Amino acid sequence: MAALSPLRLRHWQGPGLWAGALALFAAFALWGRDLAPWAFDWPRKAVLPVRRPISDAVKWLMNHADLGLFTFREATRAIAAAVEFPYRLVLALLSEGGQAAGLAVPALPWVTVVGAAALLGWRAGGAGLAALVAACFGFVALFGQWDAAMVTLASVLIAVPLGVAGGLLLGVAAWRWRWLDRALVPVLDLMQTIPVFAYLVPILILFGFGPTAAVVATVIYALPPMARVTTLALARMPAETHDLGRMIGCTRRQMTWRVMVPSARDGLMVGVNQVIMLSLNMVIIASMIGAGGLGFEVLGALRRLDFGAGLEAGLAIVVLAVAMDRLSQAFAAGRGGGRLGPGLWLLAGVTLAALMLPALRDYPDGWRLSTGPFWSDVMRWINVTFHDSLEAVKDAALLGVLVPVKRFLLGLPWLGVAGLLALAGWRLGGWRLATLAGGLAVLIAATGLWEQAMITVYLCGLSVAVAMLIGLPIGILAAERDGLWQVVRLMIDTAQTLPSFVYLMPAVMLFRVGDFTAMLAIVAFAVAPAIRYTALGLRGVDPRLIEAGRAMGCTRWQILTRIKLRMALPEILLGLNQTIMFALSMLVITALVGTRDLGQEVYVALTKADAGRGLVAGLCVAFIAIIADRLIQAGAARARARLGLLP
Amino acid sequence: MPRPKPEPKLVCRNVWKIFGPHGAAALDRLGHGVSAERLAALGLVPAVRAVDLEIGEGEIFVIMGLSGSGKSTLVRCLSRLVEPTAGEIIFHGQNLLAASESEMIRLRRHTMGMVFQHFALLPHMTVVQNVAFPLEVQGQPRDQREATARRMIALVGLAGREQALPRQLSGGQQQRVGIARSLAADPELWFLDEPFSALDPLIRREMQDEFLRLQSVLKKTIVFITHDFDEAIRLADRIAIMKDGAVVQVGTPEQIVLSPATDYVREFTRAVPRAKVVRAGSVMAPVAGHAAEAGAGRDGPCIPARSTVAEAAPLFAAGAEAVAVTDAEGRISGHLHRQAVIELMLAG
Ligand SMILES: Nc1ncnc2c1ncn2[C@@H]1O[C@H](COP(=O)(O)OP(=O)(O)OP(=O)(O)O)[C@@H](O)[C@H]1O
Ligand SMILES: [Mg+2]
Numbered sequence: 001m002a003a004l005s006p007l008r009l010r011h012w013q014g015p016g017l018w019a020g021a022l023a024l025f026a027a028f029a030l031w032g033r034d035l036a037p038w039a040f041d042w043p044r045k046a047v048l049p050v051r052r053p054i055s056d057a058v059k060w061l062m063n064h065a066d067l068g069l070f071t072f073r074e075a076t077r078a079i080a081a082a083v084e085f086p087y088r089l090v091l092a093l094l095s096e097g098g099q100a101a102g103l104a105v106p107a108l109p110w111v112t113v114v115g116a117a118a119l120l121g122w123r124a125g126g127a128g129l130a131a132l133v134a135a136c137f138g139f140v141a142l143f144g145q146w147d148a149a150m151v152t153l154a155s156v157l158i159a160v161p162l163g164v165a166g167g168l169l170l171g172v173a174a175w176r177w178r179w180l181d182r183a184l185v186p187v188l189d190l191m192q193t194i195p196v197f198a199y200l201v202p203i204l205i206l207f208g209f210g211p212t213a214a215v216v217a218t219v220i221y222a223l224p225p226m227a228r229v230t231t232l233a234l235a236r237m238p239a240e241t242h243d244l245g246r247m248i249g250c251t252r253r254q255m256t257w258r259v260m261v262p263s264a265r266d267g268l269m270v271g272v273n274q275v276i277m278l279s280l281n282m283v284i285i286a287s288m289i290g291a292g293g294l295g296f297e298v299l300g301a302l303r304r305l306d307f308g309a310g311l312e313a314g315l316a317i318v319v320l321a322v323a324m325d326r327l328s329q330a331f332a333a334g335r336g337g338g339r340l341g342p343g344l345w346l347l348a349g350v351t352l353a354a355l356m357l358p359a360l361r362d363y364p365d366g367w368r369l370s371t372g373p374f375w376s377d378v379m380r381w382i383n384v385t386f387h388d389s390l391e392a393v394k395d396a397a398l399l400g401v402l403v404p405v406k407r408f409l410l411g412l413p414w415l416g417v418a419g420l421l422a423l424a425g426w427r428l429g430g431w432r433l434a435t436l437a438g439g440l441a442v443l444i445a446a447t448g449l450w451e452q453a454m455i456t457v458y459l460c461g462l463s464v465a466v467a468m469l470i471g472l473p474i475g476i477l478a479a480e481r482d483g484l485w486q487v488v489r490l491m492i493d494t495a496q497t498l499p500s501f502v503y504l505m506p507a508v509m510l511f512r513v514g515d516f517t518a519m520l521a522i523v524a525f526a527v528a529p530a531i532r533y534t535a536l537g538l539r540g541v542d543p544r545l546i547e548a549g550r551a552m553g554c555t556r557w558q559i560l561t562r563i564k565l566r567m568a569l570p571e572i573l574l575g576l577n578q579t580i581m582f583a584l585s586m587l588v589i590t591a592l593v594g595t596r597d598l599g600q601e602v603y604v605a606l607t608k609a610d611a612g613r614g615l616v617a618g619l620c621v622a623f624i625a626i627i628a629d630r631l632i633q634a635g636a637a638r639a640r641a642r643l644g645l646l647p
Numbered sequence: 648m649p650r651p652k653p654e655p656k657l658v659c660r661n662v663w664k665i666f667g668p669h670g671a672a673a674l675d676r677l678g679h680g681v682s683a684e685r686l687a688a689l690g691l692v693p694a695v696r697a698v699d700l701e702i703g704e705g706e707i708f709v710i711m712g713l714s715g716s717g718k719s720t721l722v723r724c725l726s727r728l729v730e731p732t733a734g735e736i737i738f739h740g741q742n743l744l745a746a747s748e749s750e751m752i753r754l755r756r757h758t759m760g761m762v763f764q765h766f767a768l769l770p771h772m773t774v775v776q777n778v779a780f781p782l783e784v785q786g787q788p789r790d791q792r793e794a795t796a797r798r799m800i801a802l803v804g805l806a807g808r809e810q811a812l813p814r815q816l817s818g819g820q821q822q823r824v825g826i827a828r829s830l831a832a833d834p835e836l837w838f839l840d841e842p843f844s845a846l847d848p849l850i851r852r853e854m855q856d857e858f859l860r861l862q863s864v865l866k867k868t869i870v871f872i873t874h875d876f877d878e879a880i881r882l883a884d885r886i887a888i889m890k891d892g893a894v895v896q897v898g899t900p901e902q903i904v905l906s907p908a909t910d911y912v913r914e915f916t917r918a919v920p921r922a923k924v925v926r927a928g929s930v931m932a933p934v935a936g937h938a939a940e941a942g943a944g945r946d947g948p949c950i951p952a953r954s955t956v957a958e959a960a961p962l963f964a965a966g967a968e969a970v971a972v973t974d975a976e977g978r979i980s981g982h983l984h985r986q987a988v989i990e991l992m993l994a995g
Pocket of ligand 1: 666667692693694712713714715716717718719720721874
């Protein structure tokens with residue numbers, strides 16, 4: 001491109017280009033509707049006919065596909081059966097007992113489960129962790145969430161080993177065969193940007209409604225990060241380790257399983273932690289296709305608008321998430337804790353005693369605390385007392401900001417928007433990026449979902465703006481003070497382990513359903529990366545530069561604005577990128593509180609089991625994510641190059 | 648000469664390694680006389696160029712050169728961890744480059760051991776498991792391989808730390824484990840790629856002594872890589888000096904210090920005191936005619952021909968004018984004169 005004609009291109013660059021383009025765009029948006037109505041609303045007749053073929057293909061797969069030795073339906077049945085048996089077994093052990101494949105399985109007493117969890121904590125991190133984990137499980141029992149929590153736990157316990165093993169195998173294969181890696185990366189990219197609901201639709205159709213389908217969905221959802229982490233961890237191993245393996249005459253299999261994978265343990269454990277947390281998140285969401293458990297409690301409470309019950313189930317999810325996260329992190333850190341021996345004997349003794357004495361087997365009803373009615377009362381009180389002010393806030397936000405922005409965006413011509421995106425792509429990264437950004441925008445229009453897409457952009461954009469407005473100052477403050485940073489980091493670390501479902505509850509309690517509620521939930525969910533990247537970026541600025549600034553006599557403010565913020569710009573841009581990704585993933589879940597965007601489209605598809613509709617809408621969300629991601633990445637790369645930082 | 652020239656055990660002839668796409672084709676097209684610049688202009692990295700070496704049985708052969716001169720690549724070519732672009736590597740009369748993959752696995756398992764700069768210990772295994780690992784890979788039963796491993800651990804002076812994990816050991820101890828592991832399968836060829844470069848100077852010196860002690864017992868054929876010229880002189884029977892992938896000089900430490908082939912080599916030798924390299928046998932005045940009978944004229948002090956002039960110097964402190972020099976059989980082969988020693992020491 002530079003070789004083409006640098007002079008002419010330079011002439012085109014700079015603010016003049018953007019001013020011209022924006023003027024053209026505005027003129028077209030204002031007066032173009034009569035000239036070219038098709039550039040505003042994609043003609044109904046020209047909508048790409050993709051929905052129906054996808055639905056038909058899924059139906060055909062279900063009913064007619066024959067894979068030679070067996071039919072597709074038999075394959076899904078086999079998978080379902082393979083998941084079903086261990087799931088039933090674990091569930092029976094953890095909760096009510098019963099039959100699993102003809103075996104009579106006794107239910108483990110609740111003290112055994114709490115004790116086993118505490119023992120794991122003891123093994124991984126010592127007394128402190130054991131106490132924390134026991135407290136978390138005790139909390140669940142105390143608030144009467146035990147049975148639901150055990151259903152959730154059973155799904156996670158089945159999904160995690162499958163997700164870890166599958167991801168590990170895929171990751172190892174991608175490390176061994178470069179072509180597979182190249183083929184896999186875009187697929188995994190896409191899988192991670194498609195909203196979770198979109199997965200659920202085909203799985204619902206293939207596996208039916210129930211816990212098995214939920215586990216399959218969970219595994220599919222949690223597997224890509226493990227595959228990625230595995231490939232990365234193996235590729236990052238020092239070359240010497242590989243040389244060692246060859247030098248002592250390892251076969252290829254020995255090299256992989258005896259040398260490389262065990263040596264990469266530390267990196268792999270990070271992946272295991274991710275699988276656990278993603279599994280929990282997904283098991284909660286998968287309550288929509290029959291996973292049951294805590295997610296179902298929250299979902300039901302949301303539908304009944306029973307805040308007390310919802311909040312209790314939500315808190316149970318939170319403590320479960322905290323317990324699992326701390327446990328797996330402690331195992332990953334591998335510091336080691338106490339010895340197991342005596343604890344195991346104790347646990348066995350207690351279990352035996354509890355099996356003998358039925359009184360000990362179940363958590364005593366008398367010890368149960370229900371705060372549900374209390375919270376409901378509190379909410380009623382808040383809603384009565386502050387009704388007017390809450391409503392006033394909501395109305396002001398809606399009328400002052402949300403509705404105008406929405407109107408404005410909905411009035412824009414798709415052709416103009418695609419053009420502007422292409423222009424941005426060209427300026428930031430050349431022709432390929434321009435084609436990608438513009439092309440994907442046109443594709444969204446061509447599916448006939450432009451309006452829903454613009455509502456998505458409006459909700460997501462506003463939420464991201466608010467999240468950045470909150471996150472930037474907090475990040476800046478936290479970067480300046482070590483003590484504050486410790487606190488903030490603990491908070492955002494914990495916030496990020498919470499399943500996205502949990503964020504809906506408080507927002508709904510205060511503001512009922514609607515766009516404003518959705519926005520609040522999204523902001524709460526997406527603010528963590530905004531804070532994290534800002535603080536990390538600022539703290540990572542080369543101290544020599546700051547010293548130089550101080551030597552030149554800059555004030556604190558000047559150092560912050562002239563040096564730190566400028567140097568941290570690439571990191572902050574990446575934070576913006578992450579914030580957008582978080583916002584999009586949450587946005588889809590807010591369909592539950594009645595938004596009218598692409599997420600709603602997917603949700604409706606889910607309730608109607610319409611695979612085509614769900615996947616197309618899901619892909620549109622993925623396209624929006626990809627456009628934002630690539631443009632911002634290119635912008636960050638340019639900023640970095642301009643600042644002379646390494647890529 | 649103090650030692651008979653050993654039989655060549657490992658020979659490499661005209662070995663090339665060119666990194667980059669289609670390196671072999673470029674080499675064929677441009678011929679073996681091609682310059683490094685020419686290849687670099689094509690986007691290729693000529694890491695090893697036209698190297699000829701003969702490494703004798705039981706010899707400590709040191710390859711010395713600055714960072715990036717291709718030492719690691721060359722030593723990896725010798726074991727075919729890196730596939731050479733052209734040339735021959737002959738071990739026991741067999742061209743390794745023609746060996747099949749399974750044949751190479753067999754050769755590496757039983758005849759080669761390697762020590763790595765950053766130790767390359769497996770973090771999840773204890774010391775004894777690490778040392779036994781090469782044998783485990785060969786399928787040896789557990790008690791047998793662990794017995795061997797324990798012997799090797801004792802040999803490198805780590806007895807008592809068998810159950811430690813690598814991260815619980817200091818750098819020097821970790822490298823001792825690496826050395827023990829490389830010896831576990833009792834290899835004939837022992838490759839060491841900058842084994843002591845990651846260690847502190849004091850520990851490095853201690854490990855060099857340890858290495859010489861081990862070799863006096865084991866008598867392996869050794870290829871030792873270093874970028875430290877002092878280390879090379881201390882350890883080597885012979886040194887090959889590499890620059891930009893090519894070997895510029897091969898010789899004993901003495902030959903290299905006394906007659907450097909190029910300015911590049913001279914740069915290294917400049918700071919080395921001659922007296923620490925030159926051996927008594929090289930500067931003595933030989934006894935006229937045949938060497939005197941053992942015992943004849945042995946009233947004054949005497950030293951072996953192999954020892955360096957610096958080692959002989961203290962003998963002159965008592966005021967002797969000359970010191971007798973004895974050959975390997977203990978017969979006097981010449982005399983080292985005070986004047987010669989002073990001249991050498993003044994020369995630097
Ligand atoms: N896998 C590779 N691909 C491309 N170039 C390589 C590769 N390995 C080494 N090189 C290049 O070959 C040259 C020689 O590298 P080598 O590692 O053999 O040097 P060295 O003498 O061992 O240096 P050091 O003392 O730093 O270990 C260097 O220019 C290096 O960049
Ligand atoms: Mg090297």
